[in-house]
Amino acid sequence: MRINYNTTAYNALNSLNTNDSNMSKSLKKLSSGLKVVRARDDPAGLAMSKRMNMQITGVSQAGRNSSDGISIAETVDGALTEVHAMLQRANELAVKANNGLWMEEDREMMDAEVQQLLDEVERIAKDTEFNGQPLLDGSWDLKGYAKNSLDIKVSGYNDELVSGTYLLPDGLPAIEFDKDGQISNLDSLLTDPPVSMDAGVTDAQHRSFSDCVISDVKGNRIFFSDGKGTEVSIDVARPMTLPGTVSLTPNDGGSNVELEIRGLGAMTLQTGANENQALNFRIPELSLQNLGLSTGGERKYRENLLTEESSESFLNKIGGAIQYVSDIRSRVGAYQNRLEHTVNNLSVTEENMTSAYSRIMDVDIAEEMTQYTSQQVLTQAATSMLSQANQRPSEVLQLLQ
């Protein structure tokens, strides 16, 4: 990469200096202690300092929030790159297990490796964090809960479902669990006619999700969707003794289970200087259950390669798991694009010596960029310091804890 000097900008600086002697005074102030104010400092960047107003302050804070979001996205994507690789390896093992007549010991060995990979995926979900906040454990996903039932938990819903209170309809069959803790009365659940999660009350809080059917049942999770893209899923707690039955009725004597769907939980990033310029950044939970590789918290509910049947099932499921991870990465990538756009728009320097912000994905590009930027740091000493040297000692001391 070559460093080109922006002669238009320098001409502008020269004329500014001639016409406005205060400019050179503020230049000196901004240099804050540097012995030499280099003439090659980015003039447009320094001219920025003259425009001190609230909007700029708001904009730069928004810029900082957006860059925060970008770094969070990078942290998530880094972890998911490795998860992807692990799932690809599990896929290879599943293909192997399905091709050939294997002895029990061989299957156990292949399964041991697969279970270890799945353990690692679970660990990554708990471990990945940014500034002490876990990122992949569902804390940053939309929250919902069942208000009046201890047996039901809202496990997920998509953006299309409007926040508010929904009622689970009457007349849903009781949920039967088999001895392994999986829901067994699939036939009656999946062929139920469309129901409506309706409040029967019209007010600002209560909502209605009409014409939804039970579209899928996985383990102890029931998915309701309307075929038009809106979906909500609930987890039903397994009864103490298996096999057993759980009915979807409230614990408080009311007539319907109330599902509280809140739009909260997603990370909100203020991306502009004004109200309502916020981006809700959702990061779904990376659990084996969400990946479809497990139907409960314990190992006994996990997919495995121990038999021919379970290997076939695993091979069918692993594709879905890889897709789920790809979906999260696409979603995070889309957020990152929006944030990059915001960062580029928020920067008010008119004459840029560098191109707009873009992600560096490649090691070689990173090396080139490092060389280029370290040169830039030296040649634009004052702006480099203005741009980077803004830490407080207390923040740096925190790093040593």
Add this chain to the structure above:
Amino acid sequence: MTREKKQSFTRRITQANASGLVVIVYEIALDSMDEALGEEKASEEFRKALQRAADCVINLQKALKPEYAISKNLLALYGFVLRELSRARASGNKEAIENAKKVIGGLYPSFLKLAEEDDSEALMENTQNVYAGLTYGRGELTESRDPGADRGFLA
């Protein structure tokens, strides 16, 4: 990180000006990455060292003022580093740590040079004056600190 290193960094932080702080954060990051490279992949120390390195880069990224053009390049590079550190933490991939080190190690000399030329005052006030020199104590070589340092409370 050893106790001595922490003490050494702490002392430098108390004496540092704005550009000095940047250099210190870079050094903590590089030190943590070296520490991680020397540890077992699955160990707690490995993860702690990587977390500290990531926290340093987050600190650098948060301090960036986006209105300056150079911030965009630095942000892109810090983003890359965070990604590589996150990869390393997820899977124990040490090559990812090397990639991260190349970037931070490449930028470090420039910030060091700028800090050398910056003669502004330290940011922290009311810290003790540090005089360079080693004092031979019984079984130790540490900088001597005046135990009776008077900050004016009793005065």
